[in-house]
Amino acid sequence: MTPAALGALVLLNLVGAASPGPDVILITRQATRSRRHALATILGIHVGVLMWVSITVLGATALLTAFPQMIDVVQIVGGAWLVWMGQNMVRGGLRDRSNPPADMAESVSRLGTLGQSFRKGLATNLANPKIVLFLAALIAPALPADPSPLTAVVVILALSASSLVLFSAMAMLVSTNTVRTRLLRAGWLIDVLAGAFFILAGCVLVGRGVLGLVG
Numbered sequence: 001m002t003p004a005a006l007g008a009l010v011l012l013n014l015v016g017a018a019s020p021g022p023d024v025i026l027i028t029r030q031a032t033r034s035r036r037h038a039l040a041t042i043l044g045i046h047v048g049v050l051m052w053v054s055i056t057v058l059g060a061t062a063l064l065t066a067f068p069q070m071i072d073v074v075q076i077v078g079g080a081w082l083v084w085m086g087q088n089m090v091r092g093g094l095r096d097r098s099n100p101p102a103d104m105a106e107s108v109s110r111l112g113t114l115g116q117s118f119r120k121g122l123a124t125n126l127a128n129p130k131i132v133l134f135l136a137a138l139i140a141p142a143l144p145a146d147p148s149p150l151t152a153v154v155v156i157l158a159l160s161a162s163s164l165v166l167f168s169a170m171a172m173l174v175s176t177n178t179v180r181t182r183l184l185r186a187g188w189l190i191d192v193l194a195g196a197f198f199i200l201a202g203c204v205l206v207g208r209g210v211l212g213l214v215g
Contacts, residue, residue: 009143009155010162016134017049017163022082022124022201027171029089029194030117032183033107035175040114042167044121049131050160056135057143057152057159071132072212078127079205085124086198093191100188104180107187 018024023045031038092110101107111117125131143155173179183190 048125075209082202089195
């Protein structure tokens with residue numbers, strides 16, 4: 001694969017990663033409270049990205065294309081997870097409204113442990129079939145028909161690393177002390193809005209999955 005072709009793949013991947021979705025919303029929400037929790041969330045998301053990119057480069061997306069019911073199942077299960085997490089965000093935001101954190105330290109403590117943030121990021125990425133559909137539709141056709149092991153490794157590392165750098169830069173920007181301090185009082189509203197987005201996105205995914213299976 002030529003450097004130009006690899007660069008085109010990375011650019012496509014960055015466009016897809018930057019588009020609004022559960023990963024971006026979750027990172028932004030975490031970063032408004034804690035840089036460390038946001039980075040832990042990104043690491044979890046990155047493990048999921050690495051898995052999806054690997055199966056795409058290794059040709060497994062052809063299996064998903066041949067058996068679209070698998071995508072329907074992913075949409076139902078993933079959508080249910082997003083709804084569950086969304087309602088938790090909304091409830092937490094409403095609790096924070098009636099009992100706001102006294103300072104930034106208390107706001108951070110309400111996010112839980114770094115391990116919980118990592119697992120939340122991983123589960124959110126694995127539950128979101130958008131990345132599967134994007135990789136299958138745009139990235140897979142641009143790959144060599146039969147990539148060598150070296151090419152496969154280079155492509156996997158390039159795509160996953162570019163997403164990691166993008167998400168990390170986003171978290172570093174949002175999690176500056178100035179931004180976090182200004183958003184401290186609006187933290188409950190951010191949680192409610194993020195939760196509402198997750199609930200809506202989850203319901204849409206479940207609906208699509210059900211229609212796909214019964215259609």
